[in-house]
Amino acid sequence: MEVTQKAPLKGGEFIIKPTAAQDVFTPADFTEEQNYMHQTCLDFVGTEVQPLLERLDNHEEGLMRGLMEKAGHLGLFGVSVPEQFGGLDMDFPTALRVTEGVGGGHSFPVAFAAHTGIALLPILYFGNEEQKAKYLPGLTSGELMGAYCLTEPGSGSDALGAKTKAVLNAEGTHYVLNGQKMWITNAGFADVFIVFAQIDGDKFTGFIVEKNTPGLSLGNEEHKMGIQGSSTRQVFFADAPVPKENVLGEIGKGHLIAFNVLNIGRIKLAAACLGATKMAATLSVKYANERVQFKMPIAKFGAIRYKLAQQAIRIYAVESAIYRAGSDIYRMEQQLMAEGKGANEALLGAAREFAVECAILKVEGSEVLDYVVDEGVQIYGGYGFSADYPMDRAYRDSRINRIFEGTNEINRLLAVDMILKKGLKGEIDLMGPAMAVQQELLSIPSLSQEEETGLFSKEFKTIANLKKAVLMVAGTAVQKYAATLAKEQELLMNIADMAIKVYTAESTLLRVEKEAGTKGVEALSVQADMARVYLTDTVDTVEKSGKDAIGSMCEGDEQRLLTMGLKRFTKTELLNVRDARRRVAAVLIEANEYAF
Structure with missing residues (x-):
């Protein structure tokens, strides 16, 4: 590329x-x-x-x-x-x-x-x-x-709290591992295990462990709600000797391996979810075209068309965001290599730079898949609940993705935390824009109308205002709670939901505008409908999450001022979402598949 x-x-x-x-x-x-x-x-x-x-x-x-x-x-x-x-x-x-x-x-x-x-x-x-x-x-x-052994019975999200121990033997040739890992994918047939253990009690370190290592044993296959075909077992280490030369990376720096690889894993999980959403959406469209009730295919009913369209809109939006971020990572990687970084160091550095976006996409990708398969079950009706039809497996398999690669709650918290830390370190200028929003809150709204030009001129103005709403709420939260903000998880989740939707909505508008510049506006008219409907839904999310946050933080005049600001920043013209979704559904029904 x-x-x-x-x-x-x-x-x-x-x-x-x-x-x-x-x-x-x-x-x-x-x-x-x-x-x-x-x-x-x-x-x-x-x-x-x-x-x-x-x-x-x-x-x-x-x-x-x-x-x-x-x-x-x-x-x-x-x-x-x-x-x-x-x-x-x-x-x-x-x-x-x-x-x-x-x-x-x-x-x-x-x-x-x-x-x-x-x-x-x-x-x-x-x-x-x-x-x-x-x-x-x-x-x-x-x-x-290969398999990856990080999680333990007592440490899931708190990965660094692992209890597995590694002690250097008297001869100085091997580390002896003792401990237990759980939920290990591929454990049943893996030849090579990446294992994390504590040296001297607090030096979190990675090891490469081969399956024939004495003292390495496996538990039985886990019985799971979904992804039943994947091998998931516990892995036990009882005085398992691992050659000293199989230490991976530096001693005490295992967190660099775990967290850097997870950044890449998060956006890749979003991409895998994307593939699954398209499959489930296609199954939904095909069934809606085939299933006849009241002497007509159910695809002709407005309630079903709404579901088909909304599936497609959310898929198209998250796809736009995934490949926007993926390309940003790639370009940053190329930039770092031009500055003299090695290829591996450059990609890890680029993924670390865009860790915020990776966390956002992990959340949005997994939740879009959950939405799509849930609506797929509903479209299939009673057959959707039957194990003889494909939505049963799709529904059960989807659920794990909100837990994999850090739970969605952890990723929401991480996304906000990483943005705020970038601001505090001066890596990005949050203070200037946040102060500008504060000044705007105290000013009289301008009534002048700028001339509208471009396919999405109004929509990008809405995006700019939604970003102001995020900055207003986040800035107030920092002022209110300062060093204790990390404890206000409900508030951080509100801010994360606002940011996730804004990033995805902006990505969708940018995609349609760019492609319309090549193919023509008419050729992208239905995609423009999708982008506008998604933006309308985003405005609702920002308003609701913003109100919840303001109500949690403020009272009296301050609450009234911030609420007025939120109304100003989420003010938009009404969109005929019914007709827009109908146009989207018509394309899907005609193509008999997810067609975007």
């Missing part, structure tokens, strides 16, 4: 600065090669995975591993791996595109993502040359399978 746009804004800077449409990447910008990789994944899932879903859910011996090996042979594991280790050495947006392509495979993308992401990438990014040479070729080809 060629970098034709200028360097992106800094991570989190979207909240204070506008972005020009020509400076974003959209799915229309994908190359033939990237689309080919995506289609290869869709074909693989359709021909190799979908026919085996029932057998996978029953944990037929060797079946998932066999599918994974086939994916490895196709080169799907090596998208991000350098050619010297057998990989394709392709860019980050391509890796997202591949992840989206396998996303509709139910349990398969869980195994795929665990292997290609949190199991392989730690060695790629933090391993020394000997470790890379030993493990990466096998992990890339599919000869070796």
Whole structure:
């Protein structure tokens, strides 16, 4: 992928600065090669995975591993791996595109993502040359399978509270591991485990542990609500000796591995959810066209058309945001490499820079999937509740995504915390815009009307005002609570919900404006409907979350002033959302699939 746009804004800077449409990447910008990789994944899932879903859910011996090996042979594991280790050495947006392509495979993308992401990438990014040479070729080809051991019975979100211990033996040759890990994806067939343990009680450190290590044992397969085809087991270490040379990265720096890899994992999870949403939306459209009630297909009923349209609108919006952020990460990576950083260091640095956006997308991606499959069940009606129809599995499999890669609550808190810390460190200028909003609150609103030009001139003005609402609420929260703000989680969740929707709505408008500049406004008229409906919903979210936050923080005159400001910043013209959604639904029904 060629970098034709200028360097992106800094991570989190979207909240204070506008972005020009020509400076974003959209799915229309994908190359033939990237689309080919995506289609290869869709074909693989359709021909190799979908026919085996029932057998996978029953944990037929060797079946998932066999599918994974086939994916490895196709080169799907090596998208991000350098050619010297057998990989394709392709860019980050391509890796997202591949992840989206396998996303509709139910349990398969869980195994795929665990292997290609949190199991392989730690060695790629933090391993020394000997470790890379030993493990990466096998992990890339599919000869070796990987798993990632972080969570313990007593430490989930609090990953650094792990109790697993690593003690150097008397000879100084091996670390002896003792402890327990749980919810370990791929554990049943993994050859290589990335394990985190405490050295000297407080030096959180990563290790590469092979499956034949004495003292390593596995629990039984877990019985889960969803993703039943994925292998999920506990992993036990009882005096398990790990060679000293298998320490991954620096002693005491395991958090750098865990958290940096999670930044990438979060946006990739959003991409996998995107693939699953498109599959579920297509199933919804097909069923609505086929199912006849009162002598006509249910797709002709307004209540069903609303659901089909709203599924598509939310999918289109989150897709816009995912590939906007993915390209920003890629361009920042290229910038860091131009400054002399190594390839691995550059990508990690770029993902760290956009950790805010990665957290936002993890939340929005997983919640859009939950919405789409929930409405899919409803469209199917009683059949949606039957295990003989596809929405049953889709519904159950979706639920884990709001827990994976940090719960959505943790990611909401992180997103706001990271933006505020960037402001405090001076990495982005939050203070200036926040003070400007405070001044605007005390001024008389201008009645002058600027001449409206451009496809979305009114809508971008609304986006600018919504950002002011976020700054107003966040600025007030910082003033009120200062160092104790972290304890006000309900308030931080309000701010996060505002920011998540604003980022996604802006991304959608930018995508449509850019593509309309190439294809013409008429060709993008329905996509413009989608962007406007999503913005209307965003305004409602910002108003509701803002009111909840203001009511929690303020009383009297201050509350009245902030409420007036919120009304000013969320004031918009009414949109005929019924007709807009009908136009969206008509395209879906005609195409008999998710068509955007």
